[in-house]
Amino acid sequence: MTAAARRGTTTVSERAVRRIAERATTEALPGRTAKATATVRGRRAELSLGVTLPYPAPLADGVHDVQRHVVERTRELTGLDLPTARVSVTSLAAPRHSRAPMSPTAETDSPGTNSPRAPARWWSRRRIPLTVLTSVAALGCGALALDLIQVHTAHRAAAAWRVSAVHWLSGHGPGDPGVVIAGALTALVGIWMVVLAVTPGRRRQSTVHTAAERVDAAVDRSAVESLVRDAVGGVAGITAVRVRVRRRRVTVRARLAFGDRAQTSAAVTAAARAAVSSCRLRREPRVRAVVVPEPLWQPPVPAPVPATAVATKGVAQ
Structure with a gap:
């Protein structure tokens, strides 16, 4: 065997x-x-x-x-x-099937369990900057190593670009404008890489609370904007809605066609807060709602008091 x-x-x-x-x-x-x-x-x-x-x-x-x-x-x-x-x-x-998403090994979470602490932010892997930096470094080091190998093993003359670079560097000191510009660009690239390393990135994603252990979930802010827009759009009298979701604040601007402005503003704020709360964001942002009347909007006219009610009031006095 x-x-x-x-x-x-x-x-x-x-x-x-x-x-x-x-x-x-x-x-x-x-x-x-x-x-x-x-x-x-x-x-x-x-x-x-x-x-x-x-x-x-x-x-x-x-x-x-x-x-x-x-x-x-x-x-x-x-x-x-x-x-x-x-x-x-x-x-x-919108769901394409009448049944909810299923899991063959579905297990219900206990409703009374506490949700574990979700991470504050998801960290981006910075694939594009890392690929660019790695490619440039690999090409430069590879070209230099290949030229050195050819010089020491095949006894060839040094490449023209390496000779030119050495001659240029020997004739230009630290105060030369070209050296200063190259140093400034290198410093900016270094600062940029440090910023990318210490910041999480993925600013358009917000983490959410989950009831399961070892499960990290995040939702794109455009999805939260869609939920809030749909919720506010269902308020009576609202014709157009603009929503902007940031990390700490959700701004809602709605256009009012008819109805009482104060009552509609309260309803819009309540609908937006309910939509944001349903997302279970780890850091729930504040909601700021602004209701702007349409040009043809007219304040509601108070209902006239019936004559019988006036007569009854006079008899009581």
């Missing part, structure tokens, strides 16, 4: 993990597609998903079901160690 060490190894590519995760997301959300990114290091995998959830539906519960089903199916089919999956809600859409 062949020894286990001589039978070979099975390697699961990142592309296979990504396709399996996307297929598992389709199983949990029938009719929906997902975009996944996967990283495989040995027997351990990391997975991130961008999904579209049906509306209306609880965001935290939907993310929990998708995350749990994708993790279990990916572990089962790949055999890799997948601790968890990061699920990002990229948009909301």
Whole structure:
């Protein structure tokens, strides 16, 4: 019998993990597609998903079901160690099926359990800046190493660009304008990389509370804007709504066509606060609502007092 060490190894590519995760997301959300990114290091995998959830539906519960089903199916089919999956809600859409998103291994969360503390912000991996910086550094170091190898092994003359660079540097000191400009640009790039390293990024995403352990969920602010816009648009007398969601404040500007302005403003504020609260954001922003009357808006005329009521009042006096 062949020894286990001589039978070979099975390697699961990142592309296979990504396709399996996307297929598992389709199983949990029938009719929906997902975009996944996967990283495989040995027997351990990391997975991130961008999904579209049906509306209306609880965001935290939907993310929990998708995350749990994708993790279990990916572990089962790949055999890799997948601790968890990061699920990002990229948009909301009207449900295409009459049933809610299902999970084959669905387990109900106890209603009385306390939600674990959600992270303040999701950190971006800074793929584009890292790729650009790595590519430039690799090209420069690779060209220099190749030229040095050719000079010392093949006994060739140094490349013209390296000779020109050495001659230019030997004739220009620290006070030369070209050296100063190059140093300033290098310092700006360094400051930019430091800022990217110490800031989380993903400013358009806000984390939400979940009832499950080891589940981190975030919702795009455009989805919160859509929820608030739909909620405020259902208030009687409102014709147009503009919503802007920031980290600490939600600003709502609504146009009033008819009705009492004070009552409508209170209704708009209540509807916006209810929509924001339903998202279960970790840091719930303040709501500021402004109701602007349309040019043709007229204040409601008080209802006339019936003559019988006036007569009754006079008799009582």
